[in-house]
Amino acid sequence: xxxxxxxxxxxxxxxxxxxxxxxxxxxxxxxxxxxxxxxxxxxxxxxxxxxxxxxxxxxxxxxxxxxxxxxxxxxxxxxxxxxxxxxxxxxxxxxxxxxxxxxxxxxxxxxxxxxxxxxxxxxxxxxxxxxxxxxxxxxxxxxxxxxxxxxxxxxxxxxxxxxxxxxxxxxxxxxxxxxxxxxxxxxxx
Amino acid sequence: xxxxxxxxxxxxxxxxxxxxxxxxxxxxxxxxxxxxxxxxxxxxxxxxxxxxxxxxxxxxxxxxxxxxxxxxxxxxxxxxxxxxxxxxxxxxxxxxxxxxxxxxxxxxxxxxxxxxxxxxxxxxxxxxxxxxxxxxxxxxxxxxxxxxxxxxxxxxxxxxxxxxxxxxxxxxxxxxxxxxxxxxxxxxxxxxxxxxxxxxxxxxxxxxxxxxxxxxxxxxxxxxxxxxxxxxxxxxxxxxxxxxxxxxxxxxxxxxxxxxxxxxxxxxxxxxxxxxxxxxxxxxxxxxxxxxxxxxxxxxxxxxxxxxxxxxxxxxx
Numbered sequence: 024x025x026x027x028x029x030x031x032x033x034x035x036x037x038x039x040x041x042x043x044x045x046x047x048x049x050x051x052x053x054x055x056x057x058x059x060x061x062x063x064x065x066x067x068x069x070x071x072x073x074x075x076x077x078x079x080x081x082x083x084x085x086x087x088x089x090x091x092x093x094x095x096x097x098x099x100x101x102x103x104x105x106x107x108x109x110x111x112x113x114x115x116x117x118x119x120x121x122x123x124x125x126x127x128x129x130x131x132x133x134x135x136x137x138x139x140x141x142x143x144x145x146x147x148x149x150x151x152x153x154x155x156x157x158x159x160x161x162x163x164x165x166x167x168x169x170x171x172x173x174x175x176x177x178x179x180x181x182x183x184x185x186x187x188x189x190x191x192x193x194x195x196x197x198x199x200x201x202x203x204x205x206x207x208x209x210x211x212x
Numbered sequence: 213x214x215x216x217x218x219x220x221x222x223x224x225x226x227x228x229x230x231x232x233x234x235x236x237x238x239x240x241x242x243x244x245x246x247x248x249x250x251x252x253x254x255x256x257x258x259x260x261x262x263x264x265x266x267x268x269x270x271x272x273x274x275x276x277x278x279x280x281x282x283x284x285x286x287x288x289x290x291x292x293x294x295x296x297x298x299x300x301x302x303x304x305x306x307x308x309x310x311x312x313x314x315x316x317x318x319x320x321x322x323x324x325x326x327x328x329x330x331x332x333x334x335x336x337x338x339x340x341x342x343x344x345x346x347x348x349x350x351x352x353x354x355x356x357x358x359x360x361x362x363x364x365x366x367x368x369x370x371x372x373x374x375x376x377x378x379x380x381x382x383x384x385x386x387x388x389x390x391x392x393x394x395x396x397x398x399x400x401x402x403x404x405x406x407x408x409x410x411x412x413x414x415x416x417x418x419x420x421x422x423x424x425x426x427x428x429x430x431x432x433x434x435x436x437x438x439x440x441x442x443x444x445x446x447x448x449x450x451x452x453x454x455x456x457x458x459x460x461x462x463x464x465x466x467x468x469x470x471x472x473x474x475x476x477x478x479x480x481x482x483x484x485x486x487x488x489x490x491x492x493x494x495x496x497x498x499x500x501x502x503x504x505x506x507x508x509x510x511x512x513x514x515x516x517x518x519x520x521x522x523x524x525x526x527x528x529x
Contacts, residue, residue, distance in 0.1 A: 030304070041384075052307025056443075056453050056504075057425050058398035059261050060305070061381075078381035078403060080395070081304070 025087040029062040029079050037069070037090040040077070044069045044088035044141050052081070069139065069146055090146065095138045097130045105130070105148070107138050118145040126150045128183035129201045150201045155210040156180055157196050164192040174206075219527040228511055228523065231340065235297055235317055235507070238339050242332075244293040244319060249282035251275060251299055255486035258471035259425075260478065261398075263303040265312065275301035278504055279318050280426075281489040284457075287320055287500060288492040295319035297507070309449060311520050311527060315507040322500040326427075326440045326456040329501035330415050333444055333452060337413050342446060342510060348413040353423075353438075356416055360405040365397075365420060366436050373397065380404055392474075394422040409448050417442045426467075427455035444505070446513050454503030461493035 027038060032050040039045070045066040054060035060081035067074050069090065095107040095116075104117040105127065116138070120127070122145050129150035130136060139147040161177035174186040177197070185199055187206045196210040218225070236246065256264035256274035267273035276282070279296035286294060300316040321329055330350065337343040357365045361376060370393050377396040378388040380403045388396070397420060409416075421429055424439035431437050440456035458464055468485040475482045511523045521527035 052305070052310055053402050054261075054305060054307075054310060055398050055402055056450055056506075057259065057261065057423070058402075059395045061399060061402065063403075076382055078383070078399065 024089055026084045027087055028084045029064075029081050032062060032064055037088040038066070038085040039088045040066065040068075040075070040085060043071070044090050044146065045075065046090075048074065053078075054081070069141065088141065089143075090139060090141050092137050092139050092149075094135055097132060097134055097136055099132055100127075107136075107145070107148075110135075116140075116145055118148060122146065123148045126201075127181075129154050129156070129181055129199075131156060131181050152200060152202060153198055153207065154201055155196050155198050156183070158187070158191060158193050161187065161191065161193060164190045218525050219521045220523055220525055224511070224515055224517070224523050225525055227515055228525075231507065231511055231514065232297065234340050235336070238336055239295050239319070242293070244295050244321075247279075247283060247286060247294045247296055248298065249276075249279045249286070249296055251301070253282065253486075255281070255488065256483045257281075258468045258475070258483050258485055260471050260474045260480070263480075264483070265301045265303045277302050278316060280502070280504070281486050283318065283320055283502070284497055285488060285492040287322060288495050288497050291322040291498040291500075293319070293321050308519050309509060309512075311508070311524060314520075316504055317507050318502065318504040320457075320500050320502040322498045324501040326417070326442050326454060326501050329454055329456075329503055330417075330442055330444075333454065333503055333505070334413065334415075337444075337446075337510075340510070340514075342513060343413040348415060349410060350415040350417055351409075352418040353416055353420060354418065354436075356405050356409065357400070360408045361400065370396075373400070376400055376404075392422075393420075397423060406445065406448050406450075409445050411447050413451075414445045415442050416445065419443075424467075425455065426458050426464075428458055430456075442503075444503075446510065449509055449513065450506075451509055451513075452503050452505035454501065456501050457497070457499075459493065459497040459499060461490060464493055465490060 027036060032047050034047055036047045037044055045068050047064060047066045049065040051063040053063055061078050062081055063078045065074060065076050093109060096110050098106040098108050104119055105123045106115060106117050108115045126148040137149040138145050156179040158177045159180045162175050173189045175189055176184050177187040178184050185204060185206050187197055198207040198210045200207055252267060252273045253276050254271060257277050262277050264277055265275040267275060278300050283294060283296060297317050299313055301313050303312060305312055334343060334348050354365050373393055373396040374388045374391055377399045378385045380400055418438040419441040421437050421439055427439040427441035429437050430440050442454050443450055444452035472482050508520050508523050517523050
């Protein structure tokens, strides 16, 4: 794996720190006029999701991490593992609940998502920023109440619960932002 | 698309022009002479942590990281108050507060010491609108260090400082085991002390001996040797660095040799000492105090800019 010096630390670069793969978020150059230069680096530990702040002497280096993001199709869940496939190669991999985590709430079979592979093994699963999912369960819709801004909980086919406007019904398809879990609009389908 | 436009808004360039004119007016009124020394010299600096930009050619040229050596050679012949206001260059320095090419104001006062020069820095910053009417605080380095870290710097051994530095850096001690004292202090001052300095203009005085650079070392009344060096902070940003200048040629040679040795240890290119400067010191540099001030950072503060490129006409690279 390549080795990167502090001057090459850019947002998004994946490096190894204390044995864990990390993604660099921010890199600030700090230098007293006559003194040693440093880089204050914020990075996310890709295994735990925690953000670390570390200061390096400028010119120090870290080993790159073999981490790649691959767009894969979510196939099915066998009760224990989630199975994914690269559509072009038909290569498959599986990930457990620890790795899939919150993404499970948004995954519908056949949909694409991004699987982060570390040394070829799934490390994290990221759903698309926006998904369109059908409402599986909610209180009956109330006509003529589109302007008040009232909301009610609705359970989607994937299991996620989002707040939706009062007029929506079971079977309606909604567009949701997976990063915030917020309803965006009604989808035309 | 090629980004060809200026990086600073026009208002910032107008403010820059007024600032440069204000600096020149301040020194004209005090009979300090502007000297336009070369930006390109035959020698660079030995400083461990300052890297010259080297210009290919025969012989090699060095873009000057400050006008210091030229101004000191001039002082050795003409002991008059002088200043330089122009560009300086440092390789590899780039960030929110750094740019490889920047504008430096540096001046020398023969016969003055660091205390007298601090008064003049304060007067200049007041005249330029960066300091208010109230006197600016002067805090000694050791006190700032103790207040921020609870440690008596002059008594703390290297292991204690390395432990504190490793902690501040969020690094395991194993990565800091061999760091020299000066590097631990650089880190601790930047990360722990600076953020706790008062806002506005603050002078930090009496540096530890390992941070003496080109300053005289003098014993305090308590018998602690300190470097008669000061730094000026403006809203916790390092703005200027001054010395009661070392004039002893033998001591200067010794410090250059120490620099070269440290560079070897750190695997950095070793630069030859500037023999012309040493010859000038041999001939006799008058007792003097000198200070260098980052003009771009001063302008950033006056404009409330958060990145140096907002005050540079063109910040390329």
